[in-house]
Amino acid sequence: AQSVTQLDSHVSVSEGTPVLLRCNYSSSYSPSLFWYVQHPNKGLQLLLKYTSAATLVKGINGFEAEFKKSETSFHLTKPSAHMSDAAEYFCVVSDQGANAGKSTFGDGTTLTVKP
Amino acid sequence: SAVISQKPSRDICQRGTSLTIQCQVDSQVTMMFWYRQQPGQSLTLIATANQGSEATYESGFVIDKFPISRPNLTFSTLTVSNMSPEDSSIYLCSVEGTSGGAVAQYFGPGTRLTVL
Numbered sequence: 001a002q003s004v005t006q007l008d009s010h011v012s013v014s015e016g017t018p019v020l021l022r023c024n025y026s027s028s029y030s031p032s033l034f035w036y037v038q039h040p041n042k043g044l045q046l047l048l049k050y051t052s053a054a055t056l057v058k059g060i061n062g063f064e065a066e067f068k069k070s071e072t073s074f075h076l077t078k079p080s081a082h083m084s085d086a087a088e089y090f091c092v093v094s095d096q097g098a099n100a101g102k103s104t105f106g107d108g109t110t111l112t113v114k115p
Numbered sequence: 116s117a118v119i120s121q122k123p124s125r126d127i128c129q130r131g132t133s134l135t136i137q138c139q140v141d142s143q144v145t146m147m148f149w150y151r152q153q154p155g156q157s158l159t160l161i162a163t164a165n166q167g168s169e170a171t172y173e174s175g176f177v178i179d180k181f182p183i184s185r186p187n188l189t190f191s192t193l194t195v196s197n198m199s200p201e202d203s204s205i206y207l208c209s210v211e212g213t214s215g216g217a218v219a220q221y222f223g224p225g226t227r228l229t230v231l
Contacts, residue, residue, distance in 0.1 A: 032221060039226050043156075044207070044222040090157060095218070102148070103209075105158040 002027045003095045006106035014114045019078040021109045023091035033074045034092040086113045117212040119223035125231045135194045136226045138208030144189035148209040198230045
């Protein structure tokens with residue numbers, strides 16, 4: 001079985017300050033982990049992915065995430081928030097076993113960026 | 116990455132009617148997935164559609180309510196049958212693709228359904 005928990009439903013930061021969106025996962029197998037972003041009235045866009053290579057993963061738009069097996073975490077960070085980062089962010093887990101190909105989504109974190 | 120299109124992009128339907136959503140992919144894929152995103156909520160997997168076999172439904176979803184077709188490796192349809200206002204959601208088609216040598220899921224733009 002696989003599951004994912006996004007620890008914050010809403011995060012608010014000021015423009016130019018760091019962003020931290022937290023995600024913990026559970027998986028019976030070696031998981032693949034993803035972060036997706038969904039801007040208002042737009043489709044889902046893949047930000048970055050972890051698939052058992054380097055534990056620090058760099059994505060688009062300056063985002064990165066670190067896979068920590070001991071903490072079962074995959075937190076998303078960005079050094080400096082931009083107004084255009086305001087969106088909904090989903091942490092996603094997909095494992096290799098019976099659920100191969102199926103993705104389980106977290107509940108989402110709404111990121112607000114204040115001027 | 117895969118390019119996915121969906122039709123219609125949005126629709127407003129009456130209670131008791133049915134709507135068929137189409138999903139077209141620009142490359143051949145083995146598995147296609149259908150998700151639902153209810154207002155203000157995350158995505159929930161409805162079913163997995165393989166070409167040449169019946170779709171596999173997740174708990175809480177049944178074929179009579181959400182029949183799926185998968186006639187070839189680039190196309191699938193999802194029908195929302197006998198609709199009620201609770202079916203108002205965004206319905207998304209998804210496929211697996213490769214990006215930088217790794218597998219990821221790619222999503223269509225979604226179909227925004229409102230049931231009155």
